[in-house]
Amino acid sequence: MAKIKTKYKCHSCGYISASYLGRCPNCGAWNQFEKETETVQAHSAKGSPSRLIKKTGINEPVKIEAVKAEKEERIQTSMGELNRVLGGGIVPGSLVLIGGDPGIGKSTLMLQIMSELSQKFKVLYVSGEESANQIKLRADRLGLAANDMLLYPETDMEDIRQQIDTIKPDFVVIDSIQTMNEPSLDSMTGSASQVREVTSELMKIAKMDAITVFVIGHVTKEGAIAGPKILEHMVDTVLYFEGDEHHAYRILHSVKNRFGAANEIGMFEMVNKGLQEVTNPSAIFLDERLPNSTGSAIVVSLEGTRPILAEIQALVTPTAFGYAKRTTAGIDFNRAGLLLAVLEKRGNLMLQNQDVYLTATGGIRLNEPAVDLAVVMAIASSYKNQEILPTDCFVGEVGLTGEVRRVNQIDARIKEAAKTGFKRIFIPKHNMRSSLQNMGIEVIPVSSIPQALKLVLA
Incomplete structure (x- = not known):
């Protein structure tokens, strides 16, 4: 029999309580607890092998010297500044989180990069904030109309998973993570539990199917990416897109990178035709x-x-x-x-x-x-x-x-x-x-x- 489990989780630090609390005993934040309910299914003691075991061929502990490490070639883009921040290019099967203020140019950057990659790879752009018509108008304005990128305006993760299994793309863009909804959870879209579960599902897609996933995230008024802090721990790379609204220059800053140096920066200039890289920031x-x-x-x-x-x-x-x-x-x-x-x-x-x-x-x-x-x-x-x-x-x-x-x-x-x-x-x-x-x-x-x-x- 399935059981309904109810718990209250702090939106700031992730502390879990059996009942609602006004003040979090762990981080001291006020009015941050939200109710979460989930259906707990009874599992058999012995299940079928996971997709990750099937992919790696490892189903028991092995010595590290016995593991065959295959170095994958990075995928280069035409923007050298982006390649620099990512540590030398895009790593296939990685999960990259990009955060920034509203209107800073996150979607524009992703649209430009994915339009270029769609000429050689299969790209799926999932948008939970804009319709296909809006994205097409922006692509026309940026001069990116002639490409084979697939658009999919959807927020339901179950439908998104089905499309990914059917299309089998090389790259997936989620714009944005706070608009995605996991139907198995009763919590509100954009809540800490929703963001955590959606990110977990995207991580499985990236690692088990070798699909590179770019996730766009909103930021809070304090400048941190909205959602639980575990969101940044789960992904491979965390990039912040920063800049002053009164200046045309933008800085792409890596704060975490499992495949390269952290604290790397890349500079871009926002012009009418989108983002252009700046190769000499000192000047x-x-x-x-x-x-x-x-x-x-x-x-x-x-x-x-x-x-x-x-x-x-x-x-x-x-x-x-x-x-x-x-x-x-x-x-x-x-x-x-x-x-x-x-x-x-x-x-x-x-x-x-x-x-x-x-x-x-x-x-x-x-x-x-x-x-x-x-x-x-x-x-x-x-x-x-x-x-x-x-x-x-x-x-x-x-x-x-x-x-x-x-x-x-x-x-x-x-x-x-x-x-x-x-x-x-x-x-x-x-x-x-x-x-x-x-x-x-x-x-x-x-x-x-x-x-x-x-x-x-x-």
Whole structure:
């Protein structure tokens, strides 16, 4: 006999309770529990072999040295930036999750990529938000009408599974995961249980049938992908499509990748004909610098395996209130507060009565510690009203005692700075080697904040 099982699950952390709770005892969130009911069927002790066993031929534990690892060739797209973020191309049979703000260009990117792949592979585009007519109009606008991509406007996972079994496509796009409905569950479409079960089914399809599945996900107002956190753990790759609505540039950022480096980024520009890749992001971030301006410093940041030159701007003005104001954009707020304290204590700059505004231009987010030295120099330049030479750039992490600490992959950073045309680069003293002096740029080692201030703003 089938039994009806009822439980309450926290939408934020996945905590399960037998009864409704106003506040989650695990994560402390309020009003996040939702009711879930499922039908539990009695299973026999011995079932038939799963499709995964049939596919791999392994039905018992084996030694890892006895497993034959077959390396599959990645599928290259015409967009080198997408190939870079995915770790060198699309891995057949992988499950990729793409999240981003509404209107950022997720569906446009998928439509362009799948239209290209449909010339060589069988592609099924499942849309739960748009009709086939709407997708066709967008494809015409982007100049993608001549392709063999199959459109299927549907939200029922049972029907979608049947179509996948019938068509046997090489690629499947789900747009979006929050609109898909698993009919065996009583919970509402888009709920945590629905998203979890639909993702689980898509994962089985990807792994057992060797079908590459791209899943588009909505994001919450906090910027995280809507649904339970387990959604990101289940998929192979998690990509965030980011960008400012007031800028045409978009950044595709990988936060998880089982087949390549995480934190890799790819840059695109939104134009009338869709998304175009940007092969030289450093030029984009630096092309609007004003000459003879104070409060500006260039940092060589490392995003995944790609070094990028970005401009950090600082504005330091006397405060008109009792407490000094600090504002950041693209730079971690707490890290900025720490660096201001170091500057005041170790650099002898009176900043407690100064409002400080910090930004990383171009809409990029700089989170690695290697940007600390550039942030400190930009603040000091604005405070002293002294210009930093436009041919100088900086790399280094700053400690609480004012020391400049070593960073990784210093060779790649110096090469990027030299290639872009900079004359001097300030690096941590412990990163200095004799071989770095022959890279077409003057390399200056610094060991502390006072020494860097003396060399640059003396």
